[in-house]
Amino acid sequence: MGAPPLLTLEERRAALAKAAHARRERAAFKEEVKAGSKNWRVAFDDPRDSIQKMRIRELLESIPGFGEIRARAILERAQISLTRRIQGVGRNQKESLFLLMAGK
Numbered sequence: 001m002g003a004p005p006l007l008t009l010e011e012r013r014a015a016l017a018k019a020a021h022a023r024r025e026r027a028a029f030k031e032e033v034k035a036g037s038k039n040w041r042v043a044f045d046d047p048r049d050s051i052q053k054m055r056i057r058e059l060l061e062s063i064p065g066f067g068e069i070r071a072r073a074i075l076e077r078a079q080i081s082l083t084r085r086i087q088g089v090g091r092n093q094k095e096s097l098f099l100l101m102a103g104k
Helices: 009-035 040-044 056-061 068-077 091-103
Strands: none
Touching: 009 040, 009 056, 040 056, 040 091, 056 068, 068 091
16 A cells, blocks of 8 residues: 555545545434334445445444444354445355344
């Protein structure tokens, strides 16, 4: 990896605004899951880049009754890395996760 790209002040501001927007989208999504108004599984079909780049662990921890330990245990059983993002989950891992979550 090299040094980060040199950006103009305008480019930096645009990048910071984009990052802040993505964080707000992820926070709102997780809040909806936590409130029960959105099923956590829809994250896999969500077209937004910000949701696709969310870590699976964060998504699971937003489910009511789930915390760090329970999310970690499910991910380990599904053989999914704790740092894996939604977009990086393979078909078999996804199926395994859905089956494990159905049985909780």
